[in-house]
Amino acid sequence: MSANPLTKAEFELAGNAVSIRHFTRRFGETTVLRNLNLDIAPGEFVALLGHSGSGKSTLLRALAGLDTVEEGQIDRPSAVSVVFQEHRLLPWKNVTDNVTLGLDGKEWNAQAEAILHEVGLGHRLEAWPLTLSGGEAQRAALARALIREPKLLMLDEPFAALDALTRLRMQKLVLDLWKRHDCAVLLVTHDVDEALALADRALVLERGEIRTEVEIPLTRPRRHADPVFEALRERLLHALGVTS
Amino acid sequence: MVELVMNLFPARTASHQLSLSIGGLLRFCRRYLSVALVLVLWQAGAQAGLIPSRLLASPVQIVHTAWSLTLDHTLPQNLLVSLGRAGAGLVLGIAVGVALALVAGLSRVGEDIVDAPMQMARTLPALALVPLFILWFGIGELPKILLVALGVKFPVYLNLYKGIRSIDPKLIELAKTLGLSRWKIIRDIIIPGALPDLLVGIRFAVGISWLMLVVAEQVNADSGIGHMMMDAEDFLRTDIILVGLAVYAVLGLLSDQIVRLAEGRLLTWRGRTAVQGGTR
Incomplete structure (x- = not known):
């Protein structure tokens, strides 16, 4: 360790997978994110909740490096992967080639095969994306994200377009993959139950600021009937402006 | 099942x-x-003598003429010349159309420089340029090939440009999160994504190449199917003219089938989706 001195980013990150300091993002007159601070520990699973237009996507885009950071500072690992709500597979490449997109060399094919088996798509290695079901396509997208061994995996409402049963199966898959690959996860969702079932910590973003932050100290798999679960659920729903 | x-x-x-x-x-x-x-x-x-052969030869006569024209090598030789012109014009026109569409599709500056003149020029009937082409390039092979190329380049350009521009920006965004270089984005996303439109453009181009060739060969030529037909006109040989028409029809059908076959091969990923319409 002492042989290679830390770069600036690594120094800032020391101890954290992600560190956001005083990050502000404006689009013209509107301020979408205001003076945002957020740390994510290595291997931590964080859920980000919020209404549409609360700034979730803007934050995700900035973390994915798709947006410039003008005010404030974002330190993130170089190995970041994103899974979007739509699978975004290239229809003209088969599943394996989609997973290895941008990775040169034949040796990646074996790795792709292994990871596709891991996400339960071992039987569709050569399939065209147009022939996949919604759940299968999202599994392929997960494989494409994981083959790069990311230090931070971002999931942008990845299961919103899936049916309820498939969504439950995919949530379980994400938990398994997270445990095995040991990466920090930032899950953007507006499903409170999904956040509570998966995350270590849930954040509620409202009008560009993190208004509520909730630790979820439950062991997994979690039961919805658990009184602690129920109480956290009430709290998050309340923070989102839903009162029962 | x-x-x-x-x-x-x-x-x-x-x-x-x-x-x-x-x-x-x-x-x-x-x-x-x-x-x-x-x-x-x-x-x-x-x-029965109701249709004078001076105006329209009978089907049997046409088949007979086609056979004798084949035997004395008139038809094969002229066909070969026509095919050569259409092929050379197609290759040249497709190359120019693809190059222009890439320039216009891949950069804003290129779009400003290339697209406006192309959109203006496309409203010009290419066949109206025949007199100018004869003045510029004489009456040899060059004006014929260039005329075909000119007609071909528009459908290729318009369809490929449309194809590049209509690629889902979300796929480009994804490629950026995966760290793909600009060159790899072009190679892996833009070109394959625009390929269906390019092939539609090429199908139109093939049809247009025959159209341009007919005119080019009838205005001034000493060989080719068009010339053979014009020559026949002088001797009131409607049978030879109709053989020429039949050859053009068969060539048009065959070339369209070839492009369709290529589409089937290159676009296997689309499965059995129908071929979409394009811009002519």
């Missing part, structure tokens, strides 16, 4: 298939019945 059904009901499926094929045959016959009827009436009219 089909196999399964066949195994379960072998006898029934076989008879079902038989009735299907008979029905198909009947439909096939019906579709061509009217064509056959026209041909028979045409032939009968010619033999």
Whole structure:
């Protein structure tokens, strides 16, 4: 360790997978994110909740490096992967080639095969994306994200377009993959139950600021009937402006 | 699935298939019945002297002429010349169209420089340029090939440009999160994504290449199918003219089939989706 001195980013990150300091993002007159601070520990699973237009996507885009950071500072690992709500597979490449997109060399094919088996798509290695079901396509997208061994995996409402049963199966898959690959996860969702079932910590973003932050100290798999679960659920729903 | 059904009901499926094929045959016959009827009436009219051969040769005469033109090498030689011109013009026109579309599609500056003049030039009927082309390039092979290339480049350009511009920006965004270089984005996303539109453009281009060639060969040429037809006009040989027309029709059909075949091969990922319309 002492042989290679830390770069600036690594120094800032020391101890954290992600560190956001005083990050502000404006689009013209509107301020979408205001003076945002957020740390994510290595291997931590964080859920980000919020209404549409609360700034979730803007934050995700900035973390994915798709947006410039003008005010404030974002330190993130170089190995970041994103899974979007739509699978975004290239229809003209088969599943394996989609997973290895941008990775040169034949040796990646074996790795792709292994990871596709891991996400339960071992039987569709050569399939065209147009022939996949919604759940299968999202599994392929997960494989494409994981083959790069990311230090931070971002999931942008990845299961919103899936049916309820498939969504439950995919949530379980994400938990398994997270445990095995040991990466920090930032899950953007507006499903409170999904956040509570998966995350270590849930954040509620409202009008560009993190208004509520909730630790979820439950062991997994979690039961919805658990009184602690129920109480956290009430709290998050309340923070989102839903009162029962 | 089909196999399964066949195994379960072998006898029934076989008879079902038989009735299907008979029905198909009947439909096939019906579709061509009217064509056959026209041909028979045409032939009968010619033999009864109702259709003077000076105006329209009879079908039998046309077949006969086509055969003798083949035997004395007139038809094959002229066909080869025409094919050569159309092929050279197509290759040149497709190359220019693709190059211009890439420039316009991949950069804003390129779009400003290339697209406006192309959109303006496309409204110009290319065939109206024939006199100018003769003045500029004489009456050799060059003006004919250039005329074909000129006609071909527009559908190729317009369709490929549209294809590049209509690529889902979300796929480009994804590629950026994966750290793909600009060159790899072009190679892996933009070009394959625009390929269906390019092929539609090429199909139009092939059709247009024959159209341009007909005119180019009839205005001034000493060889080619068009020349053969113009020559026949001087001797009132309607049979030779009709042979030329038939050859053009067959060439048009064949070249369209070839491009369709290429589409099927190159776009296997689309499965059995229908070929979409394009811009001419």
